[in-house]
Amino acid sequence: MIRLKVNGTAKSYQGDPAMPLLWYLRDVLQLTGSKFGCGMGLCGACTVHVNGEAARSCLTTMQNVAGKDVLTIEGLSEHGDHPLQRAWEQANVPQCGYCQSGQIMQAAALLKSKPHPADHDIDEAMQGNICRCGTYQRIRQAIRIAAGVKA
Amino acid sequence: MNRIELASRRDFLGTLFSAGAMVLAAGAVPAIADAAELDVTTTAWNPSVFLGLETDGSVIIVAHRSEMGTGIRTSLPMVVADELEADWSRVRVEQAIGDKKYGSQDTDGSQSIRDFYLIMRETGAAARLMLERAAAAQWNLPPAECRAGNHAVIHAGSGKKLGFGELVAAAAKQPVPAKNEIRLKTPEQFRYIGKGIPIVDLKNICTGAAVYGFDAHVPGMVYASIERPPVLGGKLKSYDDSAARKIAGVEQTVVIEGAQPPYGFQALGGVAVIADNTWTASEARKKLKIDWEYGPNAIYQSETYRKSLIESAHKPQKVVRSVGDVDAAFGGAAKVVEANYYTPLLAHAPMEPPAALAHYQNGKVETWTATQDPQQVQETVSKALGIKPADVTCHVTLLGGAFGRKSKPDYVAEAAILSKKIGKPVKISWTREEDIHFDYYHSTSAMYFKAGLDSAGKPVAWLQRTVFPPIGSTFDDKQTYGGDGELSQGWIDIPFDIANLRAENGPAQAHLRIGWLRSVANIYHAFGIQSFIDELAHTAGKDPVEYWLAALGAPRTIDFAGQHAKYTNYGKPMSAYPLDTGRLRRVVEVVAEQSGWANKKSGAGQGWGFAAHRSFLTYVAAIAQVEVDPKGKLRIPRVDIAVDCGSAINPDRVRSQFEGAAVFGASVALLGEITTADGRVQQGNFDTYPVARINEAPYETRVHIVEGGGLPTGAGEPGVPPTAPAICNAVFAATGKRVRELPLRKQKLV
Numbered sequence: 001m002i003r004l005k006v007n008g009t010a011k012s013y014q015g016d017p018a019m020p021l022l023w024y025l026r027d028v029l030q031l032t033g034s035k036f037g038c039g040m041g042l043c044g045a046c047t048v049h050v051n052g053e054a055a056r057s058c059l060t061t062m063q064n065v066a067g068k069d070v071l072t073i074e075g076l077s078e079h080g081d082h083p084l085q086r087a088w089e090q091a092n093v094p095q096c097g098y099c100q101s102g103q104i105m106q107a108a109a110l111l112k113s114k115p116h117p118a119d120h121d122i123d124e125a126m127q128g129n130i131c132r133c134g135t136y137q138r139i140r141q142a143i144r145i146a147a148g149v150k151a
Numbered sequence: 152m153n154r155i156e157l158a159s160r161r162d163f164l165g166t167l168f169s170a171g172a173m174v175l176a177a178g179a180v181p182a183i184a185d186a187a188e189l190d191v192t193t194t195a196w197n198p199s200v201f202l203g204l205e206t207d208g209s210v211i212i213v214a215h216r217s218e219m220g221t222g223i224r225t226s227l228p229m230v231v232a233d234e235l236e237a238d239w240s241r242v243r244v245e246q247a248i249g250d251k252k253y254g255s256q257d258t259d260g261s262q263s264i265r266d267f268y269l270i271m272r273e274t275g276a277a278a279r280l281m282l283e284r285a286a287a288a289q290w291n292l293p294p295a296e297c298r299a300g301n302h303a304v305i306h307a308g309s310g311k312k313l314g315f316g317e318l319v320a321a322a323a324k325q326p327v328p329a330k331n332e333i334r335l336k337t338p339e340q341f342r343y344i345g346k347g348i349p350i351v352d353l354k355n356i357c358t359g360a361a362v363y364g365f366d367a368h369v370p371g372m373v374y375a376s377i378e379r380p381p382v383l384g385g386k387l388k389s390y391d392d393s394a395a396r397k398i399a400g401v402e403q404t405v406v407i408e409g410a411q412p413p414y415g416f417q418a419l420g421g422v423a424v425i426a427d428n429t430w431t432a433s434e435a436r437k438k439l440k441i442d443w444e445y446g447p448n449a450i451y452q453s454e455t456y457r458k459s460l461i462e463s464a465h466k467p468q469k470v471v472r473s474v475g476d477v478d479a480a481f482g483g484a485a486k487v488v489e490a491n492y493y494t495p496l497l498a499h500a501p502m503e504p505p506a507a508l509a510h511y512q513n514g515k516v517e518t519w520t521a522t523q524d525p526q527q528v529q530e531t532v533s534k535a536l537g538i539k540p541a542d543v544t545c546h547v548t549l550l551g552g553a554f555g556r557k558s559k560p561d562y563v564a565e566a567a568i569l570s571k572k573i574g575k576p577v578k579i580s581w582t583r584e585e586d587i588h589f590d591y592y593h594s595t596s597a598m599y600f601k602a603g604l605d606s607a608g609k610p611v612a613w614l615q616r617t618v619f620p621p622i623g624s625t626f627d628d629k630q631t632y633g634g635d636g637e638l639s640q641g642w643i644d645i646p647f648d649i650a651n652l653r654a655e656n657g658p659a660q661a662h663l664r665i666g667w668l669r670s671v672a673n674i675y676h677a678f679g680i681q682s683f684i685d686e687l688a689h690t691a692g693k694d695p696v697e698y699w700l701a702a703l704g705a706p707r708t709i710d711f712a713g714q715h716a717k718y719t720n721y722g723k724p725m726s727a728y729p730l731d732t733g734r735l736r737r738v739v740e741v742v743a744e745q746s747g748w749a750n751k752k753s754g755a756g757q758g759w760g761f762a763a764h765r766s767f768l769t770y771v772a773a774i775a776q777v778e779v780d781p782k783g784k785l786r787i788p789r790v791d792i793a794v795d796c797g798s799a800i801n802p803d804r805v806r807s808q809f810e811g812a813a814v815f816g817a818s819v820a821l822l823g824e825i826t827t828a829d830g831r832v833q834q835g836n837f838d839t840y841p842v843a844r845i846n847e848a849p850y851e852t853r854v855h856i857v858e859g860g861g862l863p864t865g866a867g868e869p870g871v872p873p874t875a876p877a878i879c880n881a882v883f884a885a886t887g888k889r890v891r892e893l894p895l896r897k898q899k900l901v
Contacts, residue, residue, distance in 0.1 A: 015400075016399070016400075016431075019428075019430050019431075020430060023428055023429050023430040026366075026429070027374070027428040027429055027430070028428070030368060031359075032359070032362070032365070032366035032368075033358070033359020033360065034359070035363075035365065035502070035503070035551070036365060036429075036503075036504075036580065037502050037503075037504075037583065038583045038836050038837050039582055039583060039836075040583075040836050040837075040838070042836060042837040042838055043502065043583075043837055045502055072359065073358065073359030074358070074359045074360075076358075077358075080354055080357060080358035085357045085358065088357045089349070089353055089354065089357060092349055092350070092353070092803055092807065094220075094350070094352075094353065094356045094357070095220030095221070095222070095807055095808075095811055096218075096219055096220030096501075096502070096503075096549070096550060096551050096552045096553075097220070097352060097356030097361055097549065097551070098363055098501075098502040098503045098549075098551025098552060099502045099551075100356050100357065101356075101359045104357065122845075123845050123846045124846075126845045127844045127845050127846045128844075129844075129845070130502065130837060130842060130844060131502070131814075131845075132500060132501055132502045132552045132554075132815075132842055133220045133502075133552060133811045133814075134810060134811035134812070134813065134814025134815055134843070134848060135807070135810070135811065136814060136844075136845040136848045137810060137848075137849075137850070137851055137852060138807070138810070139845065140845070
């Protein structure tokens, strides 16, 4: 039995401990905001926070999260009004939107460790998150808005 | 209960549409004449298949095109709302299921706005007129004095006002306006058109609540993962599933019969593992032991094939456009320049791989999927199951990117076949490796160019040959020549005013499923032509933009008369959408001015490159700035793009499409390449098939919308073609290294 917290709620899991967290979130808990994009930690669409740090849930197994706090896009803010979510709306970042939960979760981890990132910090932190629609310049803009920094 | 039965609904629609109110002339408009039920049970009044008004004032607008990131699910309903004078905050957008009553739902070819803009305007305007007349009748006032404004009808003289909801019942009984009575707004009256509004899914996307094909869920569903023939057309000889079936959570394995050529949208076949979650299904699939007969496509080596394409491009081929006498003109030229260009196969790689959920019961099947064309889902699934298209229901989710991949519903056929075989709802979600291995690939192409220059460096003769396995081969395995549509994508329609010009096309046999990818054949044709003209400019010692404009010649429309050309103009008449070189010139001038081209000094690792191209009836010019450091590492600090798409209906979404196209074009130029060995695709994930990341994409793309003021044209695709050659021309300006083969990452720049 693996115990963990997801978005503040205690959960227990009895299946294969090698199952990646992503499929537990999506198929078991029906928390489908975290997306599958590659299964190899190459694209960042599945990004969640584990004990406050950004993690690729497609590579993080259930046994890796035993006793830990998992935060997904659904739990990032109560009313969808995290400063990054508001900034994402303000800059009209999304096109198809599929990668954006992962982008926002990655950016949220960045702002925790670096509240006022320079552009090169943003590019370094976000280069693991692919957006095939190509919304990168607006992602950068939205992070700046949320952080209150200028270009 | 606010539902009102509208006895005359069918008459209403019959009259309205048979009177031609919806302008059927263009041929791309919906066949709406029949039943007009909305898929919205609470709707009180359905003035059209696209619109419903409820007695509480709610307005329901149906989005019948698929949302893959262009914003179309917002932009077309916004047009209806504007003409209706509806308050957007009281509009609910409902996604249509697949149904012919909506007309084409094939969200492809950058045509949603161009084909449905006027229809949506007329839909809103007709309903607005009926609301106004209903109010006038109630007040016993002249209808001309009663005007709809912001969700109510107002009589300015008396200050009387009735909300749309209050008028629904009476409006529904109004006689149907004749076509010539419908009064479209003037541009000054637009509330949303040309101004734009944020996409309806914005909040849901930012909170993780948006539902994509991968997220579809019904109770009792099981998850499937399929091992497909590794070579196209391969057959299953034997398999051993004993290890797979031992895994906890695995229910069974199921064989799907192999596809037969032509492959079209058929399921590819293979062995499916059915399990109680996605991960277990795909892990168990790895335990299958399968013996395949690979079939004739196992001979396909992309490197050998590349050489054969280049050889073909050096031989005389089928003439697809001819002006003057090229051969004679080469004889009289002061200088002759030749070059080969080559582009590889590409995969679509949308962030959401193909996914579908299907539930077959009692001879009918219900599907939920990310598709660009739900009516094609109905066709494909009905063929796969031997049932009628009408017995296939297709619910359209959001699409996590598509770029052409999701107009080919082979994956929906898989889910439907499996559901029929096992009697349960089946969800199939492809891995990235499956997506890369079993795509409908963007074609590889070899091009040969030869130009004759006069003593001033001006081109007086131009010969070009293109050779590529065509998309048509997917639907007719004997087809080897490019289709008229592919050859009309930047090849026949080379816009330069050259007295002697010949375009040719040679045959090539496909060994994979070839499909359309964002901007299609324009990608390679623009790369070849726009790079070669840049070569000529440098050969002549001229500024590339000035040289380009001189080659373009005086503003004119090109009609190809007497030039042995079958130009398809994206399915539109040349009379309404001419190929107007004056508009092309204008976007070139704008991009040159906005980027500060005249003052840029290329060299020493920094360069600016230019390209311009018309596609999907839209005129686009791009200037890219690149930096190449001493180690050969390339950076793209800025791209400027000028676009004339007639009218920009939702300008921020036009901008975002062109920002995205610059990134997509950067992936094409720098990174993308699919290769094969023994018929198998050698790439599998983003490590071997990289796409542009935030640190590789253009740092900044500035989009300059040039208001042509004409009919709206494409926005989703036309930004892609000029980007790759602009980047490669900038690389030449920075390094002196001419890029004639993509992708750039395979080449040493220093």
